[in-house]
Amino acid sequence: MASLDDLKKRIASVKSTQKITKAMKMVAAAKLKRAQDSAEKGRPYSEKMNNIILNLSEGISDKENAPKLLSGTGKDQIHLCVVMTSDRGLCGGFNSNIIKKAKSYFSRLSSEGKELKIITVGSKGNDQLKRVFGDKIIENISFKNSKNANFFDAEKVSKIIIEKFQKEEFDICTIFFNQFKNVITQIPQAQQIIPLKTDIDDKEKSEDNYEFEPDEDEILTNLLPKNISTQIFKAMLENSASEQGARMSAMDNATRNAGEMVDKLTIEYNRSRQAAITKELIEIISGAESL
Amino acid sequence: MSEEFKLEVVNPEKSFLSKDDVTEVVAPAFEGEIGILKDHISIISFLKPGIIKIYSKLGEEKYYVEDGIIEFKNNNLSILTSSIFNIKDMEKSKVDEMLRVAEKETAKDNISDQAKYLIDQKIEVLRTIN
Numbered sequence: 001m002a003s004l005d006d007l008k009k010r011i012a013s014v015k016s017t018q019k020i021t022k023a024m025k026m027v028a029a030a031k032l033k034r035a036q037d038s039a040e041k042g043r044p045y046s047e048k049m050n051n052i053i054l055n056l057s058e059g060i061s062d063k064e065n066a067p068k069l070l071s072g073t074g075k076d077q078i079h080l081c082v083v084m085t086s087d088r089g090l091c092g093g094f095n096s097n098i099i100k101k102a103k104s105y106f107s108r109l110s111s112e113g114k115e116l117k118i119i120t121v122g123s124k125g126n127d128q129l130k131r132v133f134g135d136k137i138i139e140n141i142s143f144k145n146s147k148n149a150n151f152f153d154a155e156k157v158s159k160i161i162i163e164k165f166q167k168e169e170f171d172i173c174t175i176f177f178n179q180f181k182n183v184i185t186q187i188p189q190a191q192q193i194i195p196l197k198t199d200i201d202d203k204e205k206s207e208d209n210y211e212f213e214p215d216e217d218e219i220l221t222n223l224l225p226k227n228i229s230t231q232i233f234k235a236m237l238e239n240s241a242s243e244q245g246a247r248m249s250a251m252d253n254a255t256r257n258a259g260e261m262v263d264k265l266t267i268e269y270n271r272s273r274q275a276a277i278t279k280e281l282i283e284i285i286s287g288a289e290s291l
Numbered sequence: 292m293s294e295e296f297k298l299e300v301v302n303p304e305k306s307f308l309s310k311d312d313v314t315e316v317v318a319p320a321f322e323g324e325i326g327i328l329k330d331h332i333s334i335i336s337f338l339k340p341g342i343i344k345i346y347s348k349l350g351e352e353k354y355y356v357e358d359g360i361i362e363f364k365n366n367n368l369s370i371l372t373s374s375i376f377n378i379k380d381m382e383k384s385k386v387d388e389m390l391r392v393a394e395k396e397t398a399k400d401n402i403s404d405q406a407k408y409l410i411d412q413k414i415e416v417l418r419t420i421n
Binding site for chain 2: 038041042044045046048049052055056150154155209210212214219226229
């Protein structure tokens with residue numbers, strides 16, 4: 001059994017860990033509120049954008065000559081995967097869930113004989129992927145210096161993607177991120193952004209005939225790059241809300257576990273203290289008896 | 292019958308402006324300014340740098356935009372833009388700064404004609420605000 005002093009030290013150390021996790025939980029809770037707010041505020045933009053594109057792509061007359069960003073290159077040989085993770089750890093399964101999802105996608109691709117290229121956004125994803133897929137990672141982007149997810153960062157990412165697309169470095173682009181459902185649940189998502197997948201059975205589908213100025217093709221060519229930024233921005237917002245949510249529940253768990261551990265250690269400490277006292281008493285009594 | 296329709300301006304971060312008593316909007320569409328009144332036909336267009344004028348009962352409001360998409364449908368006007376500023380809130384120093392950046396950009400010779408056109412537009416608009 002550990003000595004009394006050791007136990008005391010352990011209790012103190014667990015207690016201070018508990019203090020840290022508790023503080024982190026509270027910070028995460030405050031940040032979560034902000035992140036959740038901005039994720040909700042960002043939704044109308046991406047929804048509207050989606051709607052417009054949906055309407056446009058339906059109205060387009062010449063499907064053959066549609067912009068490549070919409071229709072794709074016609075091949076699906078080279079896949080570009082953009083894996084979006086956080087820059088910080090200690091957020092439970094947040095990063096590993098995305099990585100797991102991405103890895104299973106990667107292995108499916110390689111079993112189908114497709115070529116794989118990876119862009120990681122956020123340093124944690126890069127750390128986890130570079131061991132196995134190091135040679136596939138073509139770019140690593142990190143926004144450690146930006147406090148909140150902002151549109152300029154999203155535009156930077158989308159610029160890189162579009163540039164690579166125009167150089168025909170890939171055929172299909174998929175982004176991986178965590179969708180925020182609630183504090184406890186975040187759902188890892190894989191969303192294909194190039195070529196754009198439109199849900200035909202969308203109930204928002206309108207029968208209206210729009211007037212386009214200039215024509216559909218030109219609007220689409222201008223709109224599609226913007227849509228990619230928007231989608232990436234949306235992913236970033238969802239991700240940051242998810243990250244804080246995951247961190248909050250992870251830290252909540254950690255605080256609770258630390259509390260349990262302190263209780264257990266305290267009982268053990270009291271027992272050994274009692275045992276030591278009893279032992280001392282026995283020694284004194286038996287010493288007195290022998291006289 | 293009222294001559295009013297709904298206007299919503301959203302940028303990626305949030306809903307920027309929402310009004311339901313707008314009588315007319317004049318927006319700098321790519322192929323020239325368009326004015327939108329109630330019961331306009333459904334239209335989608337995109338914007339070039341310029342000034343959006345919003346008329347309502349309370350008077351006229353002016354906003355500076357750099358880019359965006361405009362959609363009108365069922366008397367709902369949505370303007371999606373990533374860069375919009377109320378001209379009232381634009382300080383002279385900020386406009387000067389933007390102008391300087393834009394002028395630097397247009398001086399580069401490796402930009403495409405369209406990008407150059409847009410930047411020239413921007414400079415022109417910024418000068419008028421100044």
